[in-house]
Amino acid sequence: MCLAVPGQITRIWEADGTPMGQVNFGGVTKDVCLAYVPDIQVGEYTIVHVGFALQRLDEESALDTLEIFRQMGELDAEFGDHWGRAAEQAGMPRPDQAGGAS
Amino acid sequence: MKYLDEFQDPALAERLLDDIHATTEHPWAMMEVCGGQTHSIIRHGLDQLLPDGIELIHGPGCPVCVTPLEVIDKALEIAARPDVIFCSFGDMLRVPGSEKDLFRVKSAGGDVRVVYSPMDALTVAKENPDRQVVFFGIGFETTAPPNAMTVYQAKKLGIENFSLLVSHVRVPPAIEAIMTSPVCRVQAFLAAGHVCTVMGFSEYPPLAERFKVPIVVTGFEPLDILEGIRRTVHQLEEGRYEVENAYPRVVAPEGNPIAIEMLEDVFEVVDRSWRGIGMIPQSGWRLSERYRAYDAEVRFDVGDIDTSESAVCRSGEVLQGLIKPHECSAFGTLCTPRNPLGATMVSSEGACAAYYLYRRMQLPAQRPAQAGAPEEATPVG
Numbered sequence: 001m002c003l004a005v006p007g008q009i010t011r012i013w014e015a016d017g018t019p020m021g022q023v024n025f026g027g028v029t030k031d032v033c034l035a036y037v038p039d040i041q042v043g044e045y046t047i048v049h050v051g052f053a054l055q056r057l058d059e060e061s062a063l064d065t066l067e068i069f070r071q072m073g074e075l076d077a078e079f080g081d082h083w084g085r086a087a088e089q090a091g092m093p094r095p096d097q098a099g100g101a102s
Numbered sequence: 103m104k105y106l107d108e109f110q111d112p113a114l115a116e117r118l119l120d121d122i123h124a125t126t127e128h129p130w131a132m133m134e135v136c137g138g139q140t141h142s143i144i145r146h147g148l149d150q151l152l153p154d155g156i157e158l159i160h161g162p163g164c165p166v167c168v169t170p171l172e173v174i175d176k177a178l179e180i181a182a183r184p185d186v187i188f189c190s191f192g193d194m195l196r197v198p199g200s201e202k203d204l205f206r207v208k209s210a211g212g213d214v215r216v217v218y219s220p221m222d223a224l225t226v227a228k229e230n231p232d233r234q235v236v237f238f239g240i241g242f243e244t245t246a247p248p249n250a251m252t253v254y255q256a257k258k259l260g261i262e263n264f265s266l267l268v269s270h271v272r273v274p275p276a277i278e279a280i281m282t283s284p285v286c287r288v289q290a291f292l293a294a295g296h297v298c299t300v301m302g303f304s305e306y307p308p309l310a311e312r313f314k315v316p317i318v319v320t321g322f323e324p325l326d327i328l329e330g331i332r333r334t335v336h337q338l339e340e341g342r343y344e345v346e347n348a349y350p351r352v353v354a355p356e357g358n359p360i361a362i363e364m365l366e367d368v369f370e371v372v373d374r375s376w377r378g379i380g381m382i383p384q385s386g387w388r389l390s391e392r393y394r395a396y397d398a399e400v401r402f403d404v405g406d407i408d409t410s411e412s413a414v415c416r417s418g419e420v421l422q423g424l425i426k427p428h429e430c431s432a433f434g435t436l437c438t439p440r441n442p443l444g445a446t447m448v449s450s451e452g453a454c455a456a457y458y459l460y461r462r463m464q465l466p467a468q469r470p471a472q473a474g475a476p477e478e479a480t481p482v483g
Contacts, residue, residue: 002244002296003138003322016259033221036247036361047299047352050191051219052248054358055299061351068110068323077450082192082216086205089439090196095209
């Protein structure tokens with residue numbers, strides 16, 4: 001839950017007065033709120049927790065950590081299919097397919 | 103040291119371990135606060151690489167696990183309402199309430215949605231102005247600023263159909279509760295790195311001084327954890343009890359001041375009950391007066407709830423480091439990830455889940471549990 005994943009800022013824009021950025025986590029991209037690291041620039045690395053950049057990180061540390069998280073399956077845990085995993089763990093059918101939204 | 107080749111930098115791992123072995127002269131018990139660290143330790147067998155006298159006590163830093171049963175039951179009740187879209191992090195889906203979990207509420211037709219970011223829940227609220235959208239705001243100091251931002255934005259943008267069900271907890275009061283427990287065995291702490299990314303570590307020197315325990319800010323990767331342990335062992339052997347930062351690449355002493363400012367605006371400190379542990383004074387946050395209208399507990403009348411916790415589950419003792427998961431008679435028999443009695447068995451940061459995933463083949467077989475046997479958790483503090 002408290003895991004923060006490193007990624008690289010690839011784009012920055014503003015939404016409703018709040019700085020937002022697109023972050024690339026070793027191939028997976030997400031829109032991330034930059035309000036807590038407002039002066040970060042495109043190309044820099046940051047650690048991201050539940051869609052929020054929390055701190056800058058140097059490139060070497062970021063790439064090392066990403067590789068470790070990839071090996072440990074942490075990226076899938078963070079960005080993967082939660083309903084599918086919960087259904088498998090529970091041994092029950094997925095409840096999210098009929099309604100569409102998940 | 104048969105696992106050394108699994109490290110990112112085996113030579114560095116060997117140097118750290120050699121130093122720990124060469125330094126350790128006495129037995130020591132240290133607590134890693136964060137469940138993410140517990141998971142990493144058990145998965146990589148780090149505890150098995152340490153000198154025999156060094157014990158890692160697994161701490162209460164699993165937010166999913168310590169969210170009180172009463173709040174889980176309130177979440178389940180709110181999520182089942184036809185006018186509600188209930189948004190949550192994926193970790194909460196299978197956390198057992200008194201009778202069911204969010205997964206079953208969804209199966210029964212409730213509109214439960216998993217979001218990656220709390221801001222996604224706010225987007226759901228904007229897109230569904232005729233429905234009430236509730237986000238389940240759990241977590242430690244790391245997750246509190248993201249959740250706080252949703253309420254700040256909802257107020258700023260006038261998104262009136264959004265509310266937050268808040269169950270936030272703070273690490274320093276938990277350290278105090280652990281150290282003042284009469285059964286405390288903890289002699290040092292590995293503090294949770296990403297909590298300190300937000301908060302810094304100015305709250306820790308008074309605790310280190312008062313309880314004469316080293317507190318070392320530690321990361322999550324195997325090498326980070328070994329470095330945290332190495333520094334802790336040095337302090338213990340030298341009789342020092344200082345706050346050290348073994349994770350400086352993402353932790354600044356002052357933390358993230360912008361995030362802290364947001365926390366102080368949106369939340370106020372309150373006493374909080376921790377599941378399996380009990381009430382810890384000043385250990386949580388609720389929405390401050392300015393944002394109280396966005397509190398889901400205020401918006402939905404879910405006052406009196408009768409909770410019913412498993413009589414067999416000893417997760418409270420696991421969360422306080424009083425027993426290891428396999429010392430619970432239900433571990434791996436009555437209680438498994440498929441049929442969890444406690445949240446520690448389903449959360450990816452729960453110690454029981456980590457032992458079940460990575461250790462159960464190495465552990466002695468459990469005797470079958472006596473259903474209904476009284477197993478009271480000992481409260482701390």
